[in-house]
Amino acid sequence: MLTKQYKSYHNYEKAPVTSVAGEITTGFAAIAKKILAACEKEKTIVVLEAYPGVDRADLFALADALSPVCLIDADFCAFSKEKLADTWKEELTDDRVFGKMTTAKLSDYYESDAIEAARAQLDAVDTGVCVVAGTGASLIHPGDVTAYCDLSRWEIQLRWRAGGTNWRCDNPDDPQLTKYKRGFFIEWRLGDRLKQPLLKTIDFLIDTNKKGMPKMMNGDDFRAALKQIAHQPFRTVPYFDPGPWGGQWMKQICGLDQNEKNFAWSFDGVPEENSLLLKNGEDVMEIPAMNLVLNQPQALLGTRVYGRFGAEFPIRFDFLDTMDGGNLSLQVHPLTEYIQRTFGMHYTQDESYYLLDAEDDACVYLGIKTGTKPEEMIEALKAAQETGEPFDAERYVNRIPAKKHDHFLIPAGTVHCSGRNAMVLEISATPYIFTFKLYDWGRLGLDGRPRPIHIEHGEQVIQFDRTTDWVHENLVNAVRVLHEDEHLKAEHTGLHALEFLETTRFWFDAPFDLERNDSVSMLNLIEGEAAVVSSPTGAFEPFTVHYAETFIVPAGAGAYRIAPLHEGEHCAVIRAEVRG
Ligand SMILES: O=P(O)(O)OC[C@H]1O[C@](O)(CO)[C@@H](O)[C@@H]1O
Numbered sequence: 001m002l003t004k005q006y007k008s009y010h011n012y013e014k015a016p017v018t019s020v021a022g023e024i025t026t027g028f029a030a031i032a033k034k035i036l037a038a039c040e041k042e043k044t045i046v047v048l049e050a051y052p053g054v055d056r057a058d059l060f061a062l063a064d065a066l067s068p069v070c071l072i073d074a075d076f077c078a079f080s081k082e083k084l085a086d087t088w089k090e091e092l093t094d095d096r097v098f099g100k101m102t103t104a105k106l107s108d109y110y111e112s113d114a115i116e117a118a119r120a121q122l123d124a125v126d127t128g129v130c131v132v133a134g135t136g137a138s139l140i141h142p143g144d145v146t147a148y149c150d151l152s153r154w155e156i157q158l159r160w161r162a163g164g165t166n167w168r169c170d171n172p173d174d175p176q177l178t179k180y181k182r183g184f185f186i187e188w189r190l191g192d193r194l195k196q197p198l199l200k201t202i203d204f205l206i207d208t209n210k211k212g213m214p215k216m217m218n219g220d221d222f223r224a225a226l227k228q229i230a231h232q233p234f235r236t237v238p239y240f241d242p243g244p245w246g247g248q249w250m251k252q253i254c255g256l257d258q259n260e261k262n263f264a265w266s267f268d269g270v271p272e273e274n275s276l277l278l279k280n281g282e283d284v285m286e287i288p289a290m291n292l293v294l295n296q297p298q299a300l301l302g303t304r305v306y307g308r309f310g311a312e313f314p315i316r317f318d319f320l321d322t323m324d325g326g327n328l329s330l331q332v333h334p335l336t337e338y339i340q341r342t343f344g345m346h347y348t349q350d351e352s353y354y355l356l357d358a359e360d361d362a363c364v365y366l367g368i369k370t371g372t373k374p375e376e377m378i379e380a381l382k383a384a385q386e387t388g389e390p391f392d393a394e395r396y397v398n399r400i401p402a403k404k405h406d407h408f409l410i411p412a413g414t415v416h417c418s419g420r421n422a423m424v425l426e427i428s429a430t431p432y433i434f435t436f437k438l439y440d441w442g443r444l445g446l447d448g449r450p451r452p453i454h455i456e457h458g459e460q461v462i463q464f465d466r467t468t469d470w471v472h473e474n475l476v477n478a479v480r481v482l483h484e485d486e487h488l489k490a491e492h493t494g495l496h497a498l499e500f501l502e503t504t505r506f507w508f509d510a511p512f513d514l515e516r517n518d519s520v521s522m523l524n525l526i527e528g529e530a531a532v533v534s535s536p537t538g539a540f541e542p543f544t545v546h547y548a549e550t551f552i553v554p555a556g557a558g559a560y561r562i563a564p565l566h567e568g569e570h571c572a573v574i575r576a577e578v579r580g
Contacts, residue, residue: 001012003248004248004278004323004324005252006248006249006252006253006323007353007359008253008488008547009529009530009546009547010548011547012135012253012254012255012546012547012548012549013040013235013546013549014109014237014238014254014255014256015237016234016235016236016237016277016456016549017275017277017278017279017284018225018228018229018234018276018277018278018279019279019280020225020228020229020278020279020280021219021221021224021225021228021272022217022218022221022222022224022225022278022280023217023218023219023221023280023283024215024216024217024278024280024283025216025283025448026213026215026283027213027214028061028062028065028214029065029188031062031065031204031214031216031319032062032065032066033050033181033207034204034218035066035145035147035203035204035217036066036129036257038145038203038204039144039145040144041144042127042130043125043126043127043128043130044128044130044144044145044154045122045129045130045131045132045141045143045144045145045441046066046129046130046131046143046144046145046146046147046455047069047131047132047137047138047140047141047142047143047145047146047147047192048062048063048131048132048133048134048137048149048206049135049136049137049138049146049147049149049195049198049202050074050133050134050135050137050148050149050208051135051148051149051150051151051191051288052135052166052167052183052187052188052190052191053149053151053155053156053159053164053166053167053183053187054135054150054186054208055159055208055384056075056134056147057211058081058149058208058211058212058214059133059134059208059508060073060133060151061212062133062149062168062206062214063131063133065421066129066131067129067221068128068129068130068131068228069125069127069128069129069130069485070121070122070124070125070128070130070131071130071131071133072118072121072122072131072132072133072137072140073129073133073134074083074118074134074135074136074137074139075116075134075136075168075558076134077110077111077114077115077118077139077140078109078110078111078136078168079109079110079111079130079168081167081168081169081170084109084168084169085169087109088182088186089476091186092181092185092186092319093181096175096177096178096181096452097177097181097433097452097454097456098181098342098343098433098434098457098540099181099182099184099185099186099343099516100185100342100343100344101185101189101343101345101358102185102186102189102190102344103342104186104189104190105193105194106135106136106139106190106191106193106194107136107139107194109190109376110136110139110546111392114376114516115139115140117524118132118140119140119141122140122141123422130396132482135167135191136194138194138198139194139262142350145203145204146198146201146202146203146204147202147203147204147205147206147216148195148198148199148202148204148205148206149206149207149214149284150205150206150207150208150210150287150288150291151199151208151288152209152274152275152286152287152288153183153188153268153272153273153288153290154239154273154274154275154489155209156553156561157176157180157183157184157282160179160180160183162178162524163408164179165179166179166180166182166183166187166232167187167385169182172365175447176447176573177452180433180493182364184433185523188409192290192294194292194339195291196294196295196311197285198290199223199226199294199295199312200223201219201321202219202222203219203221204219204222205217205222205287205291206218207285207286207287207533209275209286215283215284215285215286216285217278217285218436223419224492225278226291226292226294226295226296227299229276229292229296229541229554230292230296230299230300230554230556230558231299231539231554231557231558232539232540232541232543232554232558233377233533233540233543233545233551233553233554233560234276234543234551234552234554235268235545235549235550235552236268236269236270236271236274236275236276236289236550236552237276237286237289238254238266238267238268238269238274238277238550239264239266239267239273240254240256240263240265241263241264241265241266242260242261242262242264242446243262243263243264243265243446244262244264244326244440244443244444244445244446244451245264245322245325245327245328245329245420246261246262246263246264246265246321246322246325246326247262247263247264247321247322247324247325247420247421247423248262248321248323248325249321249323249324249357249423250263250266250319250321250423251263253547253548254266254548262321262325263321263486264320264321264322264325265318265319265320265321266318266319266321267316267318268317268319268549268550269315269316269317269318269522269524269550269552270313270316270317270318270430270432271289271290271292271293271313271552272289272290272293272312272313272430274289275287275288275289276288276289276291279370280551281458289313290313293311293313294310294311295555296301296541296556297311298555298556298563299554299555299556300313300520300554300555300556301313301314301519301520301554301555302517302518302519302520302555302578303387303472303555303580304406304518304519304578305519305520305555305578306519308578309346309347309578312346312430313430314347314429314500314501314578315427315429315430315501315518315520315522315551315576315577315578316426316427316428316429316430316431316432317426317427317428317522317524317576318425318426318432319356319423319424319425319426319548320418320422320423320424320426321420321423321424322420322421322422322423322424323357323420323422323423324420324421325360325420325421325444326420326441327416327417327418327419327420327441328367328418328419329417329435329437329438329439329440329441329451329462330391330393330397330415330416330417330437330438330440330441331415331416331417331435331436331437331438331458332412332413332414332415332416332436332438332458332461332462333348333349333350333351333410333412333413333434333436334348334349334412334413334434334436334457334461335348335412335413335461335463335568336348336412337387337462338457338461339412339431339434342457343365343434345431345434346428347431347500348429348431348434349412349431349432349434349435350410350411350412350413350428350429350495350496350500350501351410351412351416351426351427351428351429351499352407352408352409352410352427352428352494352495352499352501352503353407353410353418353422353424353425353426353427353433354405354406354407354408354424354425354426354427354493354503354524354526355402355403355404355405355406355407355408355422355424355425356404356425356526357404357422357423357425357546358402358403358404358406358421358422358423358425359421359422361420361421362401362402362403362419362420362421362422363394363399363400363401363402363419363422364399364400364402364406364408364416364417364418364419364422365393365397365398365399365400365415365416365417365418366397366398366408366410366414366415366450366471366475366476366576367398367414367415367416367417367466367467367468367470367471367475368396368397368398368415368462368463368464368465368466368467368468368481369395369397369398369467369468370467370468370469371467372396372464372467372555374462374464376396377396378455378459380392380395380396381438381439381455381458381459382455383440384439384442385453385455390441391394391438391439393439396503397415398468398471398472400471400472400509401423402418402474404500405526405527405572406441406476406477407477407478407479407493407494407505408475408476408477409474409475409476409477409478409496409499410428410495411464411475411495411496411498412461412497412498413461413462413463414463414466414471414475415438415462415466419526424525425524425526425548425550425574426497427494427503427574427576429499429500429501436454436457436458436461437451437452437453437454437458438453438454438455438458440453445485456458456492463515471561473561475496476498477493478493478494478496479491479492479493479505480492482504487508487509487510487512488506488507488508488510488512489506489507489508490504490505490506491504491505491507492504492505492576493505500579501576501577501578501579502577502578502579502580503574503575503576504574504577505526505572505573505574505575506573506574506575507527507570507571507572508562508563508564508571508572508573509564509566509568509571510563510564511561511562511563511571512561512562512563513536513559513561514559514560514562514575515559516555516558516559517577518580519555519577519578519580520552520553520554520555520577520578521553521575521576521577522550522551522552522553522575522576522577523545523550523551523552523553523573523574523575523576524549524550524551524573524574525545525546525547525548525549525551525571525572525573526572526573527547527570527571527572528546528547528564528567528569528570528571529546529547529565529566529569529570529571530544530545530547530564530566531544531562531563531564531565531571532544532545532562532563533553533560533561533562534560534561534563534564535557535558535559535560535561536559536560536561537559538556539557539558540557544565
């Protein structure tokens, strides 16, 4: 059977880079040489701090390249694997997906006598280079020279899939969900909390995303690069992943591996998970985009948004591709109170679906059908779960036809899912794993197991008063025209008043200017081949975006102008900001 061809410009950039001034050094030997050149004292302590998940072979190859007179493995000062597993029981829970967000810091999990012993070992050395390496190295000593060995979250996930383990854990065969839970609720939080102050002072930042091929930039250049990015438009590096309901659209439009059966998700605009590529000449290094959030929160987010969320990026753009695929699970997200009380999250997973493309039969399931009896629907869901018999979704949930450029708003508590044959640009609050699946259409996950269903959570948050008329009036194309002239139409498309994001769609065939609202802007070119984002005051270099690419304009970039790349081309962008 021939796969349908979708209209494509073949210009989606899968590996967007940002040019920066800092020199990039590649390979263990060259990196060691640079670090050693910074060791000015007769006795120098080099700290190689490592994000949880950095490959230990890489880390110690680097430590060895420094020919240390004394080498301390920081991981040995941490709690034993057994003690950690026991200590984290409450955060890890027995659930397949959900843990509880830790409020701890990494130093809570180190043995003070082991740290004292390590310090005594360092004190005993009179001359030469001593290296303290590993996660928590900077807890043992602040370092005369400090390098931070970093790793992106996507690479960590790929390593887990290939049999890698969590930090201080022997779990190569654990399901990916189990590894992810420990990463998401504990390791990444501890890692980021330790990293944030270090980013201000480290002498070097080392990218360890490619095993055996570390790359390094010196600390001042690295901080200058982050500052630069916080004042200009940029893109994060998207990643794409297959799924049980995945489709064929991204494969063509984003130029992905044609041999993959499907692609379901793409995170293109989730700084918490995506990376940045820094380029200097021919050299490129990868860093977690979270570094930018941690180091430049105010310039990136704006004072108002930073004041409200802290160093967290609250907006998420991602793709859900069901073109020639299947329905997403019928699902609901927790209300704010529920996510705070149950999972320790600050704010909840409010969502919206913007239809980038759709087949004639596309639909979105949204809200409860008027007249539904809550107990009856929950009983039917539970029965489907227990017996494997189908759940009659259309009896209880509104099935609403969906077409290109429709925008469906999904405040938490609203039962929903995209049906098949839709290409969704999800414009949502950042939390992304708090999905209570109610029904998964009787199919299995890619691992051959049924995916986790959480009716017992779902039934506590479903808003049964979001019925048919209310949904149509409030959640489907709630579009308000803000401005219209010959070359520009600006429309407010959402989100619902219960959600903290504001979305505006701009149709244009000539340049137009956007004022700022002290909020970071996240945008996507939803129509047209390409557009150019520029600064009316020349504050940054013009930046070209292509069809379907998500891009970020930091608050620090100031006012910006968007123009079609090809004069007169009919284009559109959708912009999300935090409501003022
Ligand atoms: O649970 P499914 O069927 O995979 O649905 C798609 C997923 O994508 C999200 O919209 C974003 O990650 C979640 O809400 C949801 O889990």
